[in-house]
Amino acid sequence: MTNPVQRALIVGGGFSGMAAAIELRKRGIGVDLVEIDAGWRSYGAGISLGGATLRAFRTLGVLDEFVRRGSAHDNVDLHTSGGHHIATLPTPRLAGPDVPGGGAIMRPVLAAILAEATRASGTDVRLGCTFASFAQDADGVDVAFTDGSSGRYDLVIGADGLYSAMRNALFPGAAGPQYTGQGVWRAVLPRPAYIDHAMMWLGPKIKAGVAPVSDDQMYLYVTEDRAERTYVDPAQFLPMLRDLLAPFDVPALQAIRSRLAEDSQVIYRPLEGLLLPRPWHRGRVVLIGDTVHATTPHMASGACIGIEDAIVLAEELERQPGVDAALAAFEERRWERCRMVVENSGRLGEIEITGGDKAEHGRIMRETLVALAQTI
Helix, strand or coil, X not given: CCCCCCEEEEECCCHHHHHHHHHHXXXXXXXXXXXCCCCCCCCCCEEEEEHHHHHHHHHHCCHHHHHHHCEEECCEEEEECCCCEEEXXXXXXXXXXXXXXXXXXXXXXXXXXXXXXXXXXXCEEEECCCEXXXXXXXXXXXXXXXXXXXXXXXXXXXXXXXXXXXXXXXXXXXXXXXXXXXXXXXXXXXXXXXXXXXXXEECCCEEXXXXXXXXXXXXXXXXXXXXXXXXXXXXXXHHHHHHHHCCXXXXXXXXXXXXXXXXXXXXEEEEEEEECCCCCEECCEEECHHHCEECCHHHCCHHHHHHHHHHHHHHHHHHCCCHHHHHHHHHHHHHHHHHHHHHHHHHHHHHHHHCCCHHHHHHHHHHHHHHHHCCC
């Protein structure tokens, strides 16, 4: 069967956009990718990843690089804020028996791995450029770019993230991201030998965790309730993070707290969520990733479901007889899984904010992990 798409444009060079480029190029589709940031930078510290993400990396062909440059490990240990061990959360080895069931990596390192694979795929990457406007007919999409150039495509993929200009252009008036009432702090520190897998400490209102991100680094994350989305002065990041960790009566966390310094790359981000109702496409323009389903990090699955979008979209374009059928099939395969992650992650945050039922919290985590283990 001839692929209904011979030439595609991807707007946005984040994880889902790069994954889409890699998968489309495997199928012989010509791909242009435009990214508004001339430096193609990825902000943030570490990112935790589950087994489903590592399975997606294997499909993309970047799993070996992730293992080499990041950290793959099994299980997550849960403790009280006083250090009492509550449970070990198992992480099934979804990427294969030879690959641990989870891991973590520095976000810029993962971005670099995917960028290298994107360029190696033969994708035409244009940085410091994005779309200015587009108009479509039954046979294609005409796109004008901010650098004054233009092009015609069989398909346009919007992957420009949480504050998507593509979403606003395709669905004017669509709701944007909503603040959830929590924020997350992250920092990067040298990794002691005993931090060899993910660990979490659950306080009454504050949750702290650590995970290795390489052979010699780890990242720390702390989630706190913050009723209003207020500006936090970066000059206060370090002392505020230290204060948040002070109540934890755990030698390992206090040792980490004592090592926090100006070079720890401390950052703070308000947590936001978004679930755009279907449809996610109009004509020959489709949205993927955070553009339509941005999730909080409670299930460590935001990058996962965006990368999975790219894989499924490429599969359906190869499988279906036309663009309309492919995009409809893509949405049908993705909606329930993405809805589940966004809504369940949001509910976990609500339970943490209100001091709700811990049994419900545990049940949601287990059920979500079981669902994510299913094939896409």
